[in-house]
Amino acid sequence: MKKNQDRIDATRRRVLTGAAGMAAAVSAGSLIAAVTPSQTEGPFFPIADQADKDADLSRIDGRTGSAEGEIVVVEGRVLDESGQPVEAVVIDVWQANVHGRYAHEADPNPAPLDPNFQGWAKLVSDADGRYRFRTIKPGPYRVGEAWSRPPHIHFKVARRGYHELITQMYFAGEPLNELDRLLQSVPEDRRGQLVVDFQPQDDDAPHGTFDLTIAAV
Numbered sequence: 001m002k003k004n005q006d007r008i009d010a011t012r013r014r015v016l017t018g019a020a021g022m023a024a025a026v027s028a029g030s031l032i033a034a035v036t037p038s039q040t041e042g043p044f045f046p047i048a049d050q051a052d053k054d055a056d057l058s059r060i061d062g063r064t065g066s067a068e069g070e071i072v073v074v075e076g077r078v079l080d081e082s083g084q085p086v087e088a089v090v091i092d093v094w095q096a097n098v099h100g101r102y103a104h105e106a107d108p109n110p111a112p113l114d115p116n117f118q119g120w121a122k123l124v125s126d127a128d129g130r131y132r133f134r135t136i137k138p139g140p141y142r143v144g145e146a147w148s149r150p151p152h153i154h155f156k157v158a159r160r161g162y163h164e165l166i167t168q169m170y171f172a173g174e175p176l177n178e179l180d181r182l183l184q185s186v187p188e189d190r191r192g193q194l195v196v197d198f199q200p201q202d203d204d205a206p207h208g209t210f211d212l213t214i215a216a217v
Contacts, residue, residue, distance in 0.1 A: 033083050033213045036193055037186045039168040042154060044102040046094055046120045057093075057118040057135035067117035069098030069136035071205040072198055074169070077129040078157060078212045085129025086214060092156040093133060094120040100141030100149075109141055134205070140176055150176035150183070155212065162214045169210050172197040 052060050058067045078089045096102050099111035103119045123131045135153070142148045151174055157165040170177055172195050177183055186194060198206035 033079060033081050034190060034193070035081065035215045036165055036167055036211075036213045037190050038166055039154075039182055039186075039194070041156065041166045042168075044094070044096075044104040044107055045092075045154070045156070046104065048105075050118075050120065052118055053120055053122040054118075055121055055123055055133040057095075057121055057133065058116075060116055060118050063116055065116040067097070067136045068114050069117075069139070071134065072137050073132065073134050073201075073205050073207045074153065074196070074210055075130070075132040075207065076210040076212060078125045078131065078214060079129055080162075081213060081215055085125075085127070086159060086162065087125055087127045087129060089125040089129070089131075089157055089159040089162075089214070091123040091125065091131055091212075092120070092158075093123065093135075093153060095135065095153045096138040096141060098136055098139045100139035111139075111141070137171065140174075147179070147181060148176055150174040150180050155210075157212055157214055159214070162216055165212065165214050167212070168194060170195045171208075 054061075058071055078086045078091070080086050094102075097114040097117045097119065099109075099114070101107055101109040101111040101113060103113055103117070117136065121133050121135075123133060125131050138151045138153065140148050140150055151171045153169045155165070155167050155169060157167075168182065170180075170183055177195065183191065183194065196208035196210050198208040200206050
């Protein structure tokens with residue numbers, strides 16, 4: 001009887017040990033973050049260099065005016081697939097102005113330019129992978145008869161040892177999000193990675209958090 005009980009106890013230990021191992025594996029697997037979905041670069045990546053590419057797109061150095069539109073602050077972290085921060089990542093950010101027009105010679109949009117809107121920033125993530133910039137909420141613009149792009153901001157994320165990421169950030173609650181061909185092309189369960197909810201701050205503009213996950217080469 002004792003030998004039978006010993007065999008039963010040993011079997012139970014093996015089952016429990018195996019279950020614990022499986023749980024640990026699942027837990028470890030859950031730490032693998034999905035890479036931020038990529039999006040097209042679009043035709044209006046800045047081609048002409050400009051002196052002012054700092055983290056405040058709402059103003060241009062040497063000018064007293066500020067950009068038209070609602071000021072917002074975008075912040076976040078650049079992470080690898082294990083959730084660890086990645087420092088010294090170069091992040092290009094560019095967008096349309098409040099009227100939906102890019103400061104790009106190829107943009108056919110007849111909407112006015114904003115002489116006080118920077119339009120393009122070049123950022124570098126810090127030791128904690130963090131970045132932050134101040135800008136205005138861009139306006140929508142028509143692409144064709146049946147398609148208008150919702151407000152969005154373009155990102156190009158690059159660092160040696162990692163695959164370059166080109167993507168776009170969208171604003172939560174925009175009706176055009178549901179009709180946008182680029183955003184809707186992202187699998188539904190990953191679409192939320194690109195949509196940011198901006199919350200008002202007591203002493204500043206609305207803030208939104210947009211974390212970026214990149215894959216090592």
